[in-house]
Amino acid sequence: MQIKKVYLAPMEGVCDPPMRKILTKVGGYDECFSEFIRVSDLVLPYKTLLREVPELEHDAKTQAGTLVRVQLLGDNPTLIAKTAKRAEEIGAKSIDLNFGCPSRFVHHAGSMLLKEPSLLHEIVATTLDLLDPKTFLSVKIRTGFEDKKEAPEIVKAIAQEGVNEIIIHARTRRDLYREEALDWSVLHGLWDLAPNITLVANGEITSYEKAQECAKISGCDHLMVGRGALMVPNAGHVIKEGAEPFSNDEILRTVFDFMEELMTLKFAEKSVLDRAKQFLGFARRQNESLGEFFKIFCKMGSITQARELLSVNMAQY
Numbered sequence: 419m420q421i422k423k424v425y426l427a428p429m430e431g432v433c434d435p436p437m438r439k440i441l442t443k444v445g446g447y448d449e450c451f452s453e454f455i456r457v458s459d460l461v462l463p464y465k466t467l468l469r470e471v472p473e474l475e476h477d478a479k480t481q482a483g484t485l486v487r488v489q490l491l492g493d494n495p496t497l498i499a500k501t502a503k504r505a506e507e508i509g510a511k512s513i514d515l516n517f518g519c520p521s522r523f524v525h526h527a528g529s530m531l532l533k534e535p536s537l538l539h540e541i542v543a544t545t546l547d548l549l550d551p552k553t554f555l556s557v558k559i560r561t562g563f564e565d566k567k568e569a570p571e572i573v574k575a576i577a578q579e580g581v582n583e584i585i586i587h588a589r590t591r592r593d594l595y596r597e598e599a600l601d602w603s604v605l606h607g608l609w610d611l612a613p614n615i616t617l618v619a620n621g622e623i624t625s626y627e628k629a630q631e632c633a634k635i636s637g638c639d640h641l642m643v644g645r646g647a648l649m650v651p652n653a654g655h656v657i658k659e660g661a662e663p664f665s666n667d668e669i670l671r672t673v674f675d676f677m678e679e680l681m682t683l684k685f686a687e688k689s690v691l692d693r694a695k696q697f698l699g700f701a702r703r704q705n706e707s708l709g710e711f712f713k714i715f716c717k718m719g720s721i722t723q724a725r726e727l728l729s730v731n732m733a734q735y
């Protein structure tokens with residue numbers, strides 16, 4: 419199946435503005451997402467939204483011209499809707515509501531709300547009421563809280579006129595990230611419940627072959643890639659055009675560029691090193707031959723050392 423769109427997933431603590439800049443430059447992604455922005459007890463100020471999504475000052479696009487969708491997380495329909503409106507006022511072209519996050523630190527929000535379809539319905543309806551119909555609205559969910567049998571009820575609650583996409587991580591909240599729990603086939607049974615809405619499949623898409631398998635099983639030609647984008651930074655090109663996945667050399671170059679970007683933004687030395695190690699830590703899961711290099715890289719105590727090591731090895735791979 420020809421895949422039409424590949425999105426770079428929201429990943430808190432990973433896919434921040436510098437990571438979005440680097441990955442959208444090389445990755446072939448059709449759109450990327452902000453990390454979740456928590457809406458707790460007030461309508462978020464414009465400055466908070468601009469801090470989280472600085473791309474809003476540039477037509478809501480990364481330097482490569484990739485649109486950034488603003489993701490909000492919370493449980494109060496009015497506060498979420500008004501914050502979404504503010505994001506729209508300062509340039510957001512697309513908003514995503516997060517009902518998929520399983521974090522222990524997120525109490526009554528994210529995937530916890532999958533237990534309450536009527537609240538999901540209200541949050542989506544209130545947001546739709548306030549937003550300009552031209553603003554694209556998506557909702558990101560898992561297939562259930564306890565059980566994937568819950569998926570139809572959840573989708574019915576959010577499939578309202580005006581919603582453009584439903585992005586589905588094919589696991590329940592209870593499954594967390596258990597590999598064997600992933601089930602793209604659940605999505606296949608949901609199309610009839612949301613006839614005018616595009617379903618986007620997500621979960622463990624890390625290669626052209628996996629993307630094809632997912633598309634076949636789920637019926638989706640729109641896919642979202644999260645951790646896979648750190649393993650295969652050019653995943654959008656790989657999945658849509660059958661491009662060769664980045665070589666180790668190209669992965670190390672991407673990590674190098676990421677470090678440069680963090681340094682330009684004046685991130686602290688420890689943070690630059692930690693983020694580079696995090697990136698490589700994901701990359702070596704798919705590229706076993708990076709394992710040895712990763713072990714050595716983890717011992718680097720300064721940016722100078724780390725950059726030198728990357729430079730020398732980039733040339734060798």
Ligand SMILES: Cc1cc2nc3c(=O)[nH]c(=O)nc-3n(C[C@H](O)[C@H](O)[C@H](O)COP(=O)(O)O)c2cc1C
Nearest residue numbers: 427428429430453454516587621622623643644645
């Ligand atoms: C470190 C990390 C942070 C994440 N943060 C978010 C987030 O802010 N918002 C969200 O909707 N999902 C978040 N997710 C979930 C991903 O968007 C995605 O749904 C999940 O990782 C499954 O896709 P994958 O197998 O392609 O990684 C996060 C996942 C990871 C690994």
